[in-house]
Amino acid sequence: MRRGVSPVVKVHADQAVPATGGRIRSKVWAYIALTKPRVIELLLVTTIPAMLLAHRGSVDPLLILNTLFGGMLAAAGANTLNCVADSDIDKLMKRTERRPLARDSVPRTHALIFGLAISVASFFWLWHFANALSAHLAGATIAFYVFVYTLLLKRRTSQNVVWGGAAGCMPVMIGWSAVTGTIQWPAIVMFLIIFFWTPPHTWALAMRYKEDYAAAGVPMLPVVATEAQVTRQIVIYTWLTVIATLALVPATGWLYTVVALLAGGWFLWLAHKLQAGVRRGEPVKPLKLFLQSNNYLSAVFVALAVDSALDLPTLLSLYAS
Template sequence: MPETILTATTPRAWQSLLADYWQLTKPRLILLFLITTAAAMVVASEGTVSPWLLLVTLLSGACAAGAANTINCLYDRDIDAIMERTRHRPLPSGRVSPLEALLFALTLAAIAFILLAVFANLLSACLAMAGIAVYVGVYTHWLKRSSPQNIVIGGAAGAIPPLVGWAAVTGELSWAAWVLFAIIFIWTPPHFWPLAMLIQDDYARVNVPMLPVVDGDATTARQIFLYTLALVPTSLLLIYPCGVVGWGYGLAAIALGGGFLYRAWHLTQVPSDKERARSLFKFSILYMMLLCGAMALDRMLLAQLDLSPATELQTLTCLLPWS
């Protein structure tokens, strides 16, 4: 019996088709974007965000991120077909056609824009579209295949979701919103480069100049440590001068930052150690999730206790048994 060759036009079960489109959106990446968006909304609303607005904004953010990731898959399908970890994706394997992927991405982007424009405001809708444009135009098209600093500059796309969340709540962008942007922006290189160190052979095979490929593990590890060193004080700017969260968040930020710095320094001692790079990559994800959780919980606690961030530490100190 002749072997059946699967093409994009071969009829398939709808469950399999949905799974392929789901994979195009890179859902694991989307989850982290949504966590940063939700945290920004809680802080912007001073702990009392509308559940309906939160739901609509997160749904819109998922659609916008899914659109950007799908276009990324579409653009990179040539190198994805060569790289070991990506060659089984829907586009290089032929399970989804380029036209189908493009229409899917445009549909997701349109849904995101309409939902935000109707139920939030035009600023948040435009910011969501800007995030797609930066990820596709600046990172994927311009920098990814041309500069070892691709993830540094292109990382701005991943820092836009908290701006979307902040704008959805307030209709504007305060200094605190831009500090959230800066936190994600500075966190992105020490988050992504350990992964790049693990799969640098794949990147070298397709001539993508990721920093470990161009400058080696030792330089990459030093850069990771320096960015992590800058991340810790940046995360504390939300307390002072912004004054939007209190020292409950601050203590968590210091503890998490210390753990991040320790692992980054540990990697600089043996830059070629893949297990250290893997540990740092995993911790970077946990760091961002817990940091966002800490700022949201701190802001909600302040709202429940009817405290301002400036008086939180003084009030909590008074509650201690030895005070």
């Protein structure tokens, strides 16, 4: 050992490096968690099929990637600003108590700046790499989600997710407009599919965590209504969802039609099964419907993507000739 160099100091210095690196990684993951990455998955599931259907079988891959990235920035910005606005009630709910702002792992002002920055970035990204309509739709979505749903509806009405869920429907509109520069009837139908799907999906989760919402003072339908009333509404919106998927059939091929019918029947069976269980007084297990509703939406939109990418009617006509 060289004179004047303390081994204690050396050990402490070596330990400081991973500690600092760990803090940086922890901070980065905290900011990522603010964006709710699992929620952003819906963007990928719905945007790509909408773009492929907009121009069946031939969409520039670079346009798809740029639109997805811009849409991801928009969703991340909206979700972060939602976390900022809901930081007080997130601390009161077991389901959300580990979110970064609930644990004070990110300063609230820093999260606000982060959310605003990536929201603005999403607008200009889509403007530059897609078109002005897509950019304005993304901006309107962020504003609606934050100001209309989070700040106005969420804590005031049991119909919050019905109208607030419109923000989650916008990726299909953004994707369609990025390809066509317009909004046409298939994009509106895809919007309605997600619009009607959101209430049964969200209410099933709220049935499982209704004590959380009650403690936070959020009047979700399962908090203010009976289980019989909630499951009746779930069944109604499930039927509307399936009907909306079938309304898209004229713009698609047989592959999408078959999957929409089979998946729709399965989704309806799950909803009616939950309602029947409530009527019989059996223990409610709504989380199964919540989880399977994700699989349902994925199946429908993946089928739409494959159907559109392959353009089966055209391929079959070419083969016949």
